[in-house]
Amino acid sequence: MPLNLQRRRALSVLILGAAILIAASPWTPFRRRLLVAIGSELEQPMHELEARFETTHPAVDLQWRVLGSQDMVNQALEAGPARPRVLIPASEELLRGLADRLRRQQSGTGLQQPQPVARTVLVAVAWPERAKTLFGSDGFNWSPLAKALRTDRWSQLGGQDSWGRFNLRATDPGRSNSGQLALMLWLRSQANDPAVQVWRQALYQPPRSTDILLREFIAAGPNDGDLAFVYESIALNRREESRQRQGAPYRMLVPNPSFETVLTAGVITGSAQGTQRDGERLVRFLRQNKQQELLMNWGFRSIDGRLPEGALTTTVLPAPDQTQRNRALRLWQSAS
Numbered sequence: 216m217p218l219n220l221q222r223r224r225a226l227s228v229l230i231l232g233a234a235i236l237i238a239a240s241p242w243t244p245f246r247r248r249l250l251v252a253i254g255s256e257l258e259q260p261m262h263e264l265e266a267r268f269e270t271t272h273p274a275v276d277l278q279w280r281v282l283g284s285q286d287m288v289n290q291a292l293e294a295g296p297a298r299p300r301v302l303i304p305a306s307e308e309l310l311r312g313l314a315d316r317l318r319r320q321q322s323g324t325g326l327q328q329p330q331p332v333a334r335t336v337l338v339a340v341a342w343p344e345r346a347k348t349l350f351g352s353d354g355f356n357w358s359p360l361a362k363a364l365r366t367d368r369w370s371q372l373g374g375q376d377s378w379g380r381f382n383l384r385a386t387d388p389g390r391s392n393s394g395q396l397a398l399m400l401w402l403r404s405q406a407n408d409p410a411v412q413v414w415r416q417a418l419y420q421p422p423r424s425t426d427i428l429l430r431e432f433i434a435a436g437p438n439d440g441d442l443a444f445v446y447e448s449i450a451l452n453r454r455e456e457s458r459q460r461q462g463a464p465y466r467m468l469v470p471n472p473s474f475e476t477v478l479t480a481g482v483i484t485g486s487a488q489g490t491q492r493d494g495e496r497l498v499r500f501l502r503q504n505k506q507q508e509l510l511m512n513w514g515f516r517s518i519d520g521r522l523p524e525g526a527l528t529t530t531v532l533p534a535p536d537q538t539q540r541n542r543a544l545r546l547w548q549s550a551s
Contacts, residue, residue, distance in 0.1 A: 246274055249301070255425055256425055285309065300488055325483075332502060334516040336529060337444060342466070364414070368381070378441075379438075384421075393476075398543050425445050447516075447526065473530070473531065474532050476534050477534060
């Protein structure tokens with residue numbers, strides 16, 4: 216066979232193969248980038264959600280970054296095309312506050328009506344022996360925790376002297392929604408604003424996000440943290456990991472009452488990374504039943520009230536409004 220004919224045939228095969236790959240792939244050279252900011256509680260399921268969304272919307276390149284909920288809202292106030300088009304913090308109230316601040320800026324940038332995409336509640340996790348020593352066979356109770364925070368040493372709480380100090384873990388209220396909720400539950404339980412000083416002194420370098428907190432809690436074990444406030448969703452999600460890393464899973468406890476937090480998606484209007492229409496498509500996608508079931512598998516409560524396996528029973532308080540949040544943040548800042 217002439218060499219030129221061989222080359223032409225080889226080239227034809229390559230072209231045919233490339234055409235088949237392109238046809239079978241959701242990728243297209245004209246994909247539109249859509250940037251989304253999410254709280255750390257959504258980080259793990261977001262990998263699956265991204266793949267599903269890009270399969271059904273092949274022209275969209277979904278990209279996302281993880282931020283603490285308060286950080287996310289604060290950064291969204293900054294103008295520029297690098298701003299995420301969709302924000303999904305762990306609180307609807309944070310988006311309402313953002314919408315008000317954007318209106319006051321009068322910059323032409325706004326926020327569409329936020330839409331809930333998942334629910335969860337604030338819980339505590341504690342290592343089994345520490346939980347039994349602190350609470351006995353009962354569930355979570357603020358009185359023993361208050362004593363632990365003020366007493367400081369496990370030897371004075373009925374624990375082993377080798378356990379050292381009692382270590383509480385929670386996120387930074389200035390950067391994270393779960394940290395704000397934990398602080399407000401504490402103040403509510405004590406009915407005493409100066410109690411913020413006790414909370415502040417108990418938290419050493421609080422992390423910026425809830426999932427970072429829980430990963431550190433699991434990795435370090437009882438020597439670094441005895442009890443931590445996190446979301447039910449990631450507590451359910453990482454419980455088996457705690458068993459593998461520490462030999463026994465942490466015990467899940469829930470304050471009664473506890474705050475519910477509603478993960479809510481808001482689409483930025485004006486300058487942002489991605490089209491407004493693609494942002495709206497993503498929000499509709501997340502609210503569909505198939506995606507709601509996926510989120511329930513990751514420990515979230517659905518927007519219509521269905522509970523994941525292993526969900527804890529408690530009286531649910533609505534998320535605090537922005538006025539309550541601002542007051543708690545002022546107390547936190549004044550205690551620094």
